[in-house]
Ligand SMILES: Nc1ncnc2c1ncn2[C@@H]1O[C@H](COP(=O)(O)OP(=O)(O)OP(=O)(O)O)[C@@H](O)[C@H]1O
């Protein structure tokens with residue numbers, strides 16, 4: 001079942017910048033999908049359409065096959081289904097303390113104090129930030145703020161979680177922890193949409209990738225389908241994952257071919273190399 005669809009979306013900012021140029025993008029319920037694109041490609045602009053923060057200049061957004069409307073009640077409804085973690089946590093965090101910030105959404109939709117408290121605790125634990133309940137968000141480091149912003153959306157338990165560059169600014173362990181959390185949430189049924197330009201991380205978690213450049217979707221498919229098209233990837237200022245690049249060099253420069261596809265993760269490369277030498 002299709003949970004989000006962007007149909008023929010054009011978006012122009014008030015200064016005339018055409019940030020989205022006829023985008024068609026679909027997300028099936030239960031997907032874990034990465035939107036990959038360079039700086040200025042239109043990732044954040046597209047994401048802000050998914051729960052009606054931006055209204056398209058042309059085209060339509062559908063959530064659960066229903067056309068998105070922009071009156072207050074429709075927006076309240078869609079924002080319970082589709083939670084967005086903004087690229088910049090400073091755009092999201094506003095309360096005097098971490099716990100009040102995370103509690104805001106759940107209390108706002110009428111959950112009890114008790115249930116809210118539980119959700120705050122659970123989501124802080126999930127992002128590895130337990131113990132920071134009483135801190136003012138503006139006293140946190142960039143990566144810590146990012147985790148609190150994720151916790152705030154997690155506490156709403158949305159059907160679809162949209163995360164705009166969730167790992168940028170996180171240390172390697174923090175980034176792995178967040179990706180594992182998203183992977184687990186997806187296994188429990190949550191639909192996850194992530195934007196990134198981190199080509200090394202994408203193939204580890206994403207089952208589908210859409211590549212966006214200059215406001216257009218230029219490639220869609222499985223990680224292998226997308227990264228096999230090296231030309232398109234490089235034309236969009238992106239690159240192969242490092243491990244695939246190494247295997248490409250071995251193939252092209254040293255005529256050492258280990259497999260038909262370049263492996264995209266360490267795990268795949270390990271298997272290909274072992275298969276090759278055995
Ligand atoms: N408020 C704004 N007013 C005018 N133009 C804007 C505004 N916000 C973004 N843009 C422009 O729209 C285009 C798409 O920007 P967007 O922020 O969606 O890119 P992005 O893919 O999220 O990039 P990044 O990887 O740097 O976050 C860019 O050309 C940008 O300069």
Ligand SMILES: [Mg+2]
Nearest residue numbers: 043044087164
């Ligand atoms: Mg962005």
